[in-house]
Amino acid sequence: MATQLIEFAFKGNRKEFFLWDAEEPPRLHASVIVEADRGEDLGRIHSVGDLAEHRCGGCSHGCGSARPERKVLRNATADEERRAADIRGQDEDTRRKVMEKVKQHGLIMKVSDAEWQWDHRKLTIYFTAERRVDFRALVRDLAAAFRTRIELKQIGVRDEAKRLSGIGRCGREYCSASWLPELRPVNLQVAKDQRLSLNPSQISGACGRLMCCLRYEHEFYAQARKRFPKEGRVLVTTRGEEKVVSNDIFNDRVTLRGTDGETRIVPLGDLKSEIERRSPLAVERIDDEPDLDDGSDDTDNGVDAVLDLADEAPADARGQTADGNGEPAKPDPTRRSHRRRGRRGGRRSRPGGDAK
Numbered sequence: 001m002a003t004q005l006i007e008f009a010f011k012g013n014r015k016e017f018f019l020w021d022a023e024e025p026p027r028l029h030a031s032v033i034v035e036a037d038r039g040e041d042l043g044r045i046h047s048v049g050d051l052a053e054h055r056c057g058g059c060s061h062g063c064g065s066a067r068p069e070r071k072v073l074r075n076a077t078a079d080e081e082r083r084a085a086d087i088r089g090q091d092e093d094t095r096r097k098v099m100e101k102v103k104q105h106g107l108i109m110k111v112s113d114a115e116w117q118w119d120h121r122k123l124t125i126y127f128t129a130e131r132r133v134d135f136r137a138l139v140r141d142l143a144a145a146f147r148t149r150i151e152l153k154q155i156g157v158r159d160e161a162k163r164l165s166g167i168g169r170c171g172r173e174y175c176s177a178s179w180l181p182e183l184r185p186v187n188l189q190v191a192k193d194q195r196l197s198l199n200p201s202q203i204s205g206a207c208g209r210l211m212c213c214l215r216y217e218h219e220f221y222a223q224a225r226k227r228f229p230k231e232g233r234v235l236v237t238t239r240g241e242e243k244v245v246s247n248d249i250f251n252d253r254v255t256l257r258g259t260d261g262e263t264r265i266v267p268l269g270d271l272k273s274e275i276e277r278r279s280p281l282a283v284e285r286i287d288d289e290p291d292l293d294d295g296s297d298d299t300d301n302g303v304d305a306v307l308d309l310a311d312e313a314p315a316d317a318r319g320q321t322a323d324g325n326g327e328p329a330k331p332d333p334t335r336r337s338h339r340r341r342g343r344r345g346g347r348r349s350r351p352g353g354d355a356k
Helices: 049-058 078-105 136-146 157-164 188-193 218-227 268-278 280-287
Strands: 004-009 015-020 031-036 039-047 072-075 110-116 122-128 149-154 234-237 240-248 253-258 263-267
Touching (some): 122 157
Parallel strands (some): 122 149
């Protein structure tokens, strides 16, 4: 009899892995009694088979290389499922009672949720706080009030949104609560790379942090923009010098503005053909654009074309421009030399200076 790995889902999108000793795995979303901390708990099957094995090594809550030790005990009966539903109904009342205890102790913390274990042997309280909270006295008070084992867990605001779930501005459930396996950090640079508004109220989620979708969409924008010239760059096309105003990565179009102020929209393939007819080297420069995260600003880097320097006037070793006869230009005696003075120098070292 082979031991199988099964992923279970509990309240608040909490997921854990357990071992199943039976030959056939239970069906998905079935209610099963599993081993818990000093007792038993009821969960629903989230994934089995190869998917569970894959998620075990890749998810943030995964077991990694070491397999879990806790096992599945049995399938839940109808009475046990009704008991679990009654317990879930008690969680909100418990949370309110905990909030009253927090106010009595004068602690600066927000109680997000309370979760009873199925056998009522453990009560887990989730809270958020900006600083470290000394809740030892609170735990003793709660243990005396509820007569069970109390566990307080401090979570972040993004984890709170994942646990409580909700509807985002897109009209769908939060990505963190529905399908996103791991909450990766999101910084303001990903919003800049995607040319989004930097107003925090427009790019922040319900938790007050930057939206999670900015992170997993960033790779697409980074790869797509490598094919386009940067905004602000000046290109030499069949119409002369034109400045890149914007790029449409979804329709492969580039908006250009000429020296006369006229604006036109050109497909990316046609733009590269126009530039190649004027200067093949410029097309290579467009294809070899640096990544978006390099921090460089190529707005005023000049024209993407081969410059002819044959008409520039020669200069001597001292940087003086030659005259029309090819002779080095003589220095102007009336022009005052801008020589840097040292601490011990000054006028003392100049010819004709007053010596003291």
